[in-house]
Amino acid sequence: MIASNVHTHTVFSDGKNTPEEMVTAARAKGFVSLGISDHSDTPFDPTGYCMEAKDYPRYVRTLRELQKSLEGEFELLCGMEKDYYSPIDASLYxxxxxxxxxxxxPQGGDPWSVDMSRAVQEKYVANCCGGDRLEFARRFFDITVRHAQKETFLIQGHFDVINKFSLFEEDDPAYQTIAMEALREVAKIVPYFEVNCGAMYRGYRAIPYPAPFLLEEMHRLGVKLILSGDSHDTASLDYAFEETQALLKRTGFTSLWRLRSGGMEEILL
Ligand SMILES: [Zn+2]
Ligand SMILES: [Zn+2]
Structure with a gap:
């Protein structure tokens, strides 16, 4: 049992629950650690799902106080889900x-959301990619590689979130090539990749990200995986973790990693 989830959101960004409520739920589930990773600020955020940069100090202070009150009882980690377009001071987390x-x-307007809806994705393909879906995939994975190259982070979040709404056939060789080339670059740099069950909980996908062909390549490359819920409420903290561990085992993985206050810990499957 992994009993840990460090990709979670609270009322500081677009989550439903407070940090305290997330901690209470994680402890009730027998978790050994919980990380809160609210969304970093993006200035063009159209839906208000991110934190605003002015709220970072209050966010850090709240989590550090809660962390301190739990000392010796429960491991709470203060993290952040950093977007490509958000500069942050990583040393605070x-x-x-x-x-x-x-x-x-490409026309110089605000960047377009990748994971808001299929309608937005299709509009982007039509308006900004001359109708070529693969161009959309190339741009997304290109940004993913550049993010890894220019910033330092511990965990690669939802590597192929571009396929949240199944815009691409995951067995399409052209799509696979674009994603795999990016994977090989990012895997050289970022120490851990998450297997993210968030879209399963929300009913968008029957299986987690990354897609099976990417998991197979990750296994070949020796990528270290963590399991995450990308949870926006207490109910989803370990949603589909058991079946996902079984899936990873079938793919050939023999262990997963989980983040504790002392660092990453390997858990045999
Ligand atoms: Zn995200
Ligand atoms: Zn998230």
């Missing part, structure tokens, strides 16, 4: 998840 949520607008 126990860990950072690096994620890409936007692709650039």
């Amino acid at each position: 126990d860990y950072v998840i690096g994620s890409v949520h936007y692709v650039p607008d």
Whole structure:
């Protein structure tokens, strides 16, 4: 049992629960650690799902106080899910998840959301990629590689979130090539990749990210995986963890990693 989840959101960004409520739920589930990783600020955030930079000090202070009150009882980690377009001071956090949520607008407008809806994705393909879906994939994975190259983070977040709405056939060789080339670059740099069950809980996907072909390549490359819920409420803290561990075992993985206050810990499957 992994009994840990360090990709979670609270009322500081677009989560439903407070940090205290997330801690209470994690302890009730028998977790050994919980990390909170609210969304970093993006200035063009259209839906208000991110924190605003002015709230970072209050966020850090709240989590550090809660962490202190739990000392010796429960391991709470103060993290952040950092977007490509958000500069942050990583030294303020126990860990950072690096994620890409936007692709650039070639006409110089605001970047476009990758994971808001299939309608937005299709509009981007039509308006900004001349109708070529693969160009959208190239831009997304290009940004993903550049993010890893220019920033330091511990965990690669939802590597192929671009396929949240199944815009691409995951067995399409052209799509696979684009994703795999990016994977090989990012895997050289980022120490851990997450297997993210968030879209399963929300009913978008029957299986986690990354897609099976990427998990197979990760296994070949010796990538270290953590399991995450990308949880926006207490109910999803360990949603689909058991079946995902079984899936990883079938893919050939013999262990997973989980983040504790002392660092990453290997858990045999
Ligand atoms: Zn994300
Ligand atoms: Zn997230």
